[in-house]
Amino acid sequence: MWEIKIFGIIVAMEVVFVGSNTITKAAMAQGMSNNVYITYTHAISLFILAPTTFLYHRKTPPPPIRCSTILRIFLLAIISYGCSMFFYAGIRNSSPTLASATSNLSLAFTFIIAIIFRMEILNLSSKSSIVKLIGTIVSISGAFVVIFYKGLPIIAFPSPNTPSLDVQLQIQPNWIVGGMFLSISCILVSFIYVTKTWIARDFPSEVLITLITFFFETILAAIVTVIAEKDSSVWTPNYGIELTAILFGAVTVGMLYIVDIWLCRVKGPVFVAMFKPLQMIIAVIMGVCFLGDVLHLGSVIGGMIIALGFYTLMKGKAEEEILKNDIIDNANRLTYNSIEESSHPLKIPMLHDLSMDAKSKIKTKQKQFQKKKRKERRKMWEANMVIILLTMELMDVGCNTLSKAAMAKGMSNYIFTTYAHAIAFVFLIPLAFLFHRKTPSPPIGVAIILRLFLLGVLCCGCSIFLFIGIRYSSPTLASAMNNLSPAFTFIMGIIFRMEVLNLRARSSILKSVGTLVSIGGAFIVTLYQGMPITIFPPSPTQFSLHFPLVANETQPNWALGGLFLFASSIFLSLSFVAKTWIARDFNSEILITLISFFFETIVAAVVTFLAENDTSVWTPSIHIVWIAILFGALEVGVVNIVQTWACGKKGPLFVAMFKPLQMIIAVIMGVSFLGDVLHLGSLIGGTIIALGFYTVMRGKAEEESPKEVNESRLMYSSEEDSYSHKAPLLQNQNMDV
Known part of the structure; x- marks a missing residue:
């Protein structure tokens, strides 16, 4: 049931993220500054998170914050702000669909960086590692099939009144620049996942990590915006699509950050990144449903390949978890057998009792595992x-x-x-x-x-x-x-x-x-x-x-x-x-x-x-x-x-x-x-x-x-009954005497 919840939460977050990108692109098309957008979204989210953190830690006290933790969170804020800056600059120069497509690269980057920092294991003699590697490659390949192969149009909804935000390659003079910015943001996303895992495993408070990160990130964003934006009118967005994008983005960025940190702590960085190829399917569906785009055969084929790679990667992660549990279980069995062999019937009762206690503890641990x-x-x-x-x-x-x-x-x-x-x-x-x-x-x-x-x-x-x-x-x-x-x-x-x-x-x-x-x-x-x-x-x-x-x-x-x-x-x-x-x-x-x-x-x-x-x-x-x-x-x-x-x-x-x-x-x-x-x-x-x-x-x-x-x-009761029928230790000793 827990795995189902995690799966549902991550897919919902990906849907919200793609929706936020679509609204943001619409606001930028109306003239909104991406620097102002980043500043306002993180500032509003910071004010929302402050009382949430207080309520969350009112009964359960937060873990102690050390200087090293503050420095790690500051590093996370710098990487996160750099990622946001490059990401929205890329969307401004391209489209949300290309942003979803290039986000598939973050899975490969995260896999490589996690191996370098020893958060993931790559053993080519192990079946689970091979399955994970194949699933990663297949998912990314499916995403690029969606990008580069259109195929026959399956169905289209011509709507002259519906403005399409998926700007085509021919009318985007800065498409290559946008793609470069989005590729850099993908590399930074991978570093973000690894850094979140590094912090969250030593400081298990997702809400507090997000709050402090957003504090630093808001300051950085405000400084950059003041330097970059000469026109002071950009600080007052209109009450239409721009304000909607900022408010929706503030809620989205807060939720996504907390969920990402929690998942990085619980499941690791690769598990979070491997859901990124689903963004391509979500972007295509949203384009067809809400933007009146054409659904092509390439999108269907690419979506099927992404789903196949995603399932393969999930299978590899599951086999890896089972393998870890088997290794722990075998280690406990070996420990139990060594104690079983070392306990001799001629030992004095005290030592015999100790060995029985040790065996019972290991037996309990075995049952727990x-x-x-x-x-x-x-x-x-x-x-x-x-x-x-x-x-x-x-x-x-x-x-x-x-x-x-x-x-x-x-x-x-x-x-x-x-x-x-x-x-x-x-x-x-x-x-x-x-x-x-x-x-x-x-x-x-x-x-x-x-x-x-x-x-x-x-x-x-x-x-x-x-x-x-x-x-x-x-x-x-x-x-x-x-x-x-x-x-x-x-x-x-x-x-x-x-x-x-x-x-x-x-x-x-x-x-x-x-x-x-x-x-x-x-x-x-x-x-x-x-x-x-x-x-x-x-x-x-x-x-x-x-x-x-x-x-x-x-x-x-x-x-x-x-x-x-x-x-x-x-x-x-x-x-x-x-x-x-x-x-x-x-x-x-x-x-x-x-x-x-x-x-x-x-x-x-x-x-x-x-x-x-x-x-x-x-x-x-x-x-x-x-x-x-x-x-x-x-x-x-x-x-x-x-x-x-x-x-x-x-x-x-x-x-x-x-x-x-x-x-x-x-x-x-x-x-x-x-x-x-x-x-x-x-x-x-x-x-x-x-x-x-x-x-x-x-x-x-x-x-x-x-x-x-x-x-x-x-x-347990049957084991207790079976032990109760045996003769006590002292009685056996008296009989031997």
Whole structure:
């Protein structure tokens, strides 16, 4: 859970940072001085941090501040100010997109500097070091693919009224100068991360470090601004975009600094720097969503390469942590064995007692290290599971959007269900064979076959009702109605005793409240629009699939579609419960998916023969139809395997509680790919959904932590009982005498 929080915090900080750069560029385009901007942002942030530091250290006293610490912080302030000065000078002469692109160099610089200062280990004979090195190179390569390779335009939102801040290379005479300034700032960023780690590990107070640094940095910035700016009018910014940029920058720079110092202390400089390649993806998304930029094929390919490199680097860091714990564990075992061999039965009782005490202490330390190692592995495993399930929800919404486009061109929803499952079934056969070639599959009994047939019927019913509902309504309403599935799954999980509801337990209350809050947020997105935040009018040739969430003349069957989607949510919840029921007795996700798809394809084919009288629907000829079917086959296969695996590991509610996030994804896709209007209700509802999602995650984490405590208590009590049956030491001595 801790790893998930860190991941979410860093990604949120990168989003805020890119947004701040975009607003700053807009303010500089209106004439704001970058020197004044740096001075004001750090000064305002200093005044905000002063009472925050006082409140933070009111109960917990700060560590003692030595002269060496002050000198280190002063050095950090000089490097930070130099970085800010070069960074904003670079943005003034180029663009926020180039700033995000060049920030990927900081990962390589930080990796090299951390190795020089022995904060990171590079051992080319170690797998974890090789994986980290490859991940670093791949991430940087992906960022440069985004910069230098555009490719075909995928989608564009022409908006003559929207000023684009992403200034092109041809109309930027100082583009090279800006790039040089940004490259220097990347080197200084790497030194900042290393210096923060150096200070924070000896002086663990992130807020106080930030406060003192900003004090020095504000003085430096003010002196440089007085010398550099001859016009005194630059000190009075206008009340429009300039003041907005300064206030937003003050909040951003304070938060980022505190979070960076905390992460440098906890995880090291490379861990913080390795999130920088994500800035390129965020910058491209913001450019498409808020600046009306063109989304090119190169951006998509580069984003996929960045994601691959990022995951590789995360994998290397995880393997390195596991290796460290194994080394510590082996060292403790060797120490314990040496004491075990040195303790001789002929020694006097006092020495024997001492050796027993030493052995018990080391045994306790061994248990602590084993417990810590298990926790770290579990946290990393949960973080991976959350990322995978989020990806599955993204694929699900994408499949719904494509299927709606294909249905608008005349594709039958029954044909889509049949073909998608049939193609997925054909691809799963060799995959299941390869997977179980070395590890034999568990025995399949008649009871398992009957359960799988029931699962096939439920999944087929869910798919049929879902795509009929999408045909009569829209993918957005489908995502909105999917938010009912956590409530249905929670109720069914309690009925089938897969979830525990104890209103006296805090974890159960959190799960219940989080589920209700997530559903409430989803319905706010659905039913409350609010003020439009940004509008990208679609081109005349663009086909929009995003229909309003109210009945009108063009949607006579909207209510009927909602009823079908409601039934689909019930079937979806039942399928989650059935997957959990099967996966806990039959541990093979691929075989479960393969056999259930076999039954599902047969049921879907029978329903299609009965429902479709026109035989021409079996031979689709339009490109969008085949694209939707092939993507649907991929999506339905991957999603079912992952959901079955997650249901077996974490239960049906854990999988279902990701469904409210579909609403956020649907809104983002509507704005990005369909030219929809982003309303205030979408932002408010999305925030409430995220709050409810976090509350449920918190409840699940608190529900699991007492289980570990009880298991350790049971283990300890069993050991105590086993020792109590042994004869005492004095009694053994008397018997020997």
